[in-house]
Amino acid sequence: MTTRRRAAPDATRRSEESRRAILAAAFDLVGQVGYARLSIEGIAARAGVGKQTIYRWWPSKGAVLFDAFLMLSEGETGRPALPDTGDLEADLKAVLRSTVAELNDPRYDEPMRALNTEILHDPALAAAYAERLDGPLKEAKKERLRSAQRAGELRADLDLDVAVEMVWGPLLNRWLQRSGPLTPHYADSIVETALNGLRRPTRRRRDQH
Amino acid sequence: MTTRRRAAPDATRRSEESRRAILAAAFDLVGQVGYARLSIEGIAARAGVGKQTIYRWWPSKGAVLFDAFLMLSEGETGRPALPDTGDLEADLKAVLRSTVAELNDPRYDEPMRALNTEILHDPALAAAYAERLDGPLKEAKKERLRSAQRAGELRADLDLDVAVEMVWGPLLNRWLQRSGPLTPHYADSIVETALNGLRRPTRRRRDQH
Numbered sequence: 001m002t003t004r005r006r007a008a009p010d011a012t013r014r015s016e017e018s019r020r021a022i023l024a025a026a027f028d029l030v031g032q033v034g035y036a037r038l039s040i041e042g043i044a045a046r047a048g049v050g051k052q053t054i055y056r057w058w059p060s061k062g063a064v065l066f067d068a069f070l071m072l073s074e075g076e077t078g079r080p081a082l083p084d085t086g087d088l089e090a091d092l093k094a095v096l097r098s099t100v101a102e103l104n105d106p107r108y109d110e111p112m113r114a115l116n117t118e119i120l121h122d123p124a125l126a127a128a129y130a131e132r133l134d135g136p137l138k139e140a141k142k143e144r145l146r147s148a149q150r151a152g153e154l155r156a157d158l159d160l161d162v163a164v165e166m167v168w169g170p171l172l173n174r175w176l177q178r179s180g181p182l183t184p185h186y187a188d189s190i191v192e193t194a195l196n197g198l199r200r201p202t203r204r205r206r207d208q209h
Numbered sequence: 210m211t212t213r214r215r216a217a218p219d220a221t222r223r224s225e226e227s228r229r230a231i232l233a234a235a236f237d238l239v240g241q242v243g244y245a246r247l248s249i250e251g252i253a254a255r256a257g258v259g260k261q262t263i264y265r266w267w268p269s270k271g272a273v274l275f276d277a278f279l280m281l282s283e284g285e286t287g288r289p290a291l292p293d294t295g296d297l298e299a300d301l302k303a304v305l306r307s308t309v310a311e312l313n314d315p316r317y318d319e320p321m322r323a324l325n326t327e328i329l330h331d332p333a334l335a336a337a338y339a340e341r342l343d344g345p346l347k348e349a350k351k352e353r354l355r356s357a358q359r360a361g362e363l364r365a366d367l368d369l370d371v372a373v374e375m376v377w378g379p380l381l382n383r384w385l386q387r388s389g390p391l392t393p394h395y396a397d398s399i400v401e402t403a404l405n406g407l408r409r410p411t412r413r414r415r416d417q418h
Contacts (some may be wrong), residue, residue: 036330117329120322120385121245130388145407155409160296161389161396163407165379171370173378176329176385178372189371197406198354198372200364 021047021055024066030065031107038065049192053102062118062125069115069133080137082144088153089195091144092167096187103175103182138164166194230256231263239274242318244323247274271327278324278342289346291353297362300353301376305396312340312384312391325385344390347373375403392403 025047030038038061044051058064075079083091102108119126142165148154154163170190176182234256237276239247253260267273282289292300311317311357328335350373357363363372379399 001282029344095285102298117326120326123387126387130386134386134388152409154284154407155405157409158400159402162379162395162402165382166375166399166407169331169378169382170374173374173381177325177339178332178335179343186371189368190375192373193368193375193406194403195406195408196364197376197402197404197408198363199404199406202410 018047018049018053019057020071022049022057022064024072025066026061027068027072027111030111030114031109034110035048035061035065035117038114047133062122065111065115065118066125066128068132073133073136080140082140084144084147086151088148088151089191090142092191092195093188096167096171097184098199099171100182100184100187113176141168149184163194167191227256227258227262228266229280231258231266231273232280235270235273236277236281236320239320239323240318241368243319244270244274244326247323249273269333274320274324274327275334275337275342277320282345289349290402293350293353293356295360297353297357297360298400301400301404302397305376305380305400306393308380309393309396322385350377372403376379376400 007173022043026038026043029042029046031044040051040054040061043061043064044054047054054064058067085091106177115129119129142160145154145158145160145163149156149158167190171187173183174186175182180186213406231252235247235252238251238255242251247268249260249263252270253263256263258282263273267276291304294300312321324338351369354363354367354369354372357366358367363365376399380396383395384391389395
């Protein structure tokens with residue numbers, strides 16, 4: 001998202017340090033004051049840089065916040081991957097329980113809520129989000145489901161996009177709409193319901209005849 | 210949400226007409242200009258009333274829009290109910306296909322997007338939404354699932370809140386995040402996947418041994 005001029009190594013290093021300080025400041029600040037009251041001025045003051053330094057690299061506070069999330073995700077080494085112990089149900093429960101814990105942490109809740117709602121009204125940001133942040137994560141989720149298909153745990157004819165939405169959609173909605181508690185029990189319940197389906201098993205129905 | 214003084218019948222009727230004109234204007238206008246550019250001034254001009262008339266009844270444009278949705282839902286007679294032909298899969302597909310059609314209609318997309326995103330940042334509006342708009346609808350969804358449980362179509366031990374999220378959550382997310390096409394085929398696919406689950410049926414797995 002940024003265009004940099006060629007510079008001496010020292011200047012490059014100082015730029016990179018400023019950039020990281022700004023992104024860290026944006027992330028911390030939005031968690032404290034909320035997105036509505038987040039301002040470029042506030043980020044600049046907290047990062048110890050001038051406002052113009054920020055405007056040189058980013059057009060808006062939404063763009064700064066987006067890059068802050070990108071920095072966080074790049075901090076993790078390599079491509080994202082879900083745990084694969086061979087037991088899909090256990091792996092998905094572990095992942096959803098850790099997501100639930102993150103969403104209950106005020107340090108993450110507000111920045112992620114801000115990013116998610118910006119996306120809803122800004123198709124350009126939504127496209128950048130889909131490509132650079134959500135895309136690699138979604139691919140990791142689908143890869144874990146593919147592995148379970150190969151192991152014979154999942155149906156071979158699943159639409160994997162729908163399958164991913166089935167596991168992660170309910171949690172995202174409940175969080176965004178604050179429509180219910182986010183608990184470890186809830187995380188487990190989603191995984192079990194998504195895997196087993198709502199329908200009463202055919203076998204038990206046959207037993208009745 | 211409004212407090213009315215006692216008034217002669219004619220004045221009451223005129224008030225009610227103004228109120229309905231304002232709500233209809235808000236709904237139409239947000240569909241045309243988007244929520245960010247929706248203003249009390251604009252609503253007043255379109256409804257042919259003074260700005261003060263609106264401020265007398267509503268504190269904000271979000272509150273006007275909320276009541277506009279309430280008026281729409283009250284326009285339907287009695288409590289909301291889902292179709293119940295005895296075939297849950299067919300009924301859910303019909304409901305989700307009609308939701309998909311509504312979300313693809315620009316007249317509804319923008320107002321509903323606006324309401325949904327206001328809710329994400331306004332816990333008071335979220336509570337009003339949960340109680341007066343989403344609540345009765347959610348109860349209708351659960352009632353349809355309960356009926357299917359009584360008919361032996363669904364598992365008896367389902368968490369009905371999770372079950373509702375499993376059917377409607379993926380669609381809401383895909384719409385809000387613009388993460389994929391909203392088609393009749395997609396509506397059907399959600400219903401089938403939610404009902405049958407992701408897991409490969411046990412019977413087929415047993416056949417392999």
